[in-house]
Amino acid sequence: MELNGQTVPRVFNGLWQLSSPAWGSAPKSKMxxxxxxxxxxxxxxxxxxxxxxxxxxxxxxxxxxxxHTFCATKWCVFDNEFEVSPENVKKEIDTRIRRTGGVDLLQFYWQNKDAEKPMLEICKLIVEDKRCKLGLCNFDTLLMKKVVESGIKVYTNQVQFSLIDIRPRLKMGKFCDENDIKLLAYGTLCGGFLSDKWLGKEEPDIYGDDSITPSQRKYFDMIENWGGWDLFQELLAALKKISAKRDDLSISIVAARWVLKHSFVGSIIIGTRLGVKDHSLENIIIDDYTWDISTEEMGCIDSILEKSRASHLIELLGDCGDEYR
Incomplete structure (x- = not known):
């Protein structure tokens, strides 16, 4: 995927786990x-x-x-108090550049869907600033369409996409393909639930078990909405059967590769516990195109998805990102 003049990796390191010690912490030397x-x-x-x-x-x-690093950060406006002006927008961009040492992709999140005019004005000013490319974060298809139809160039939209949340396949993906926009997909491994660790395990006590992370509490709710723990175990078993045919593969690798097979996905974002746990060797295999999920294996996965409520999540939660508004 081309961004800001660079061909970026198809696997991004997600640093959200630095927001809380609940994921573990490490000294600066290990980081x-x-x-x-x-x-x-x-x-x-x-x-x-x-x-x-x-x-x-x-x-x-x-x-x-x-x-040689690529910095994608976000500017999130959660309320209506921000006063839109060239000076104020420049100040926000300045802040992110100062804090990161340089921004390649600035992903903009706008909470109030009803206030379209200031949202569009901010997007326009970010593009005119020219110091970073404009990406969006948790914009639904209609909101993204309004930005694009205003003549504003959008490079990416960061949304949740996984075998458990297939909403981008239902609506957004087609729009992205038609307008040369790539999705940066997060939640690809459902906080670690899409892994060998959970195959054959009983349904977890998400609030009684101290080892459960904040992400897993969030994604457990997604699994429940999707079809429940028993069907989830059936999905894990199918992914294990696929991974077992190839050396060095895991359920997580197959689940991540499934997302990357979609034309509208530019990269996936996998949480990185800096200094705590290194998954870089697994990530190399995810992005290794000497192997792929076969048509027959995709059909097996689709047969399980058809048993789930995956296609109805858009009715329950709304389009991509709507659950945050």
Missing amino acids: KKHFKQLLENKFWAFDMADHYGDAELIFSELRQTSS
């Missing part, structure tokens, strides 16, 4: 070592946000050791 290893393995694109704790500041410090 630096892990960061270096990610770069050596060619995973040099990082996704963060203004509300992910110190993620921007930590990234800014770590990136000083390399001249």
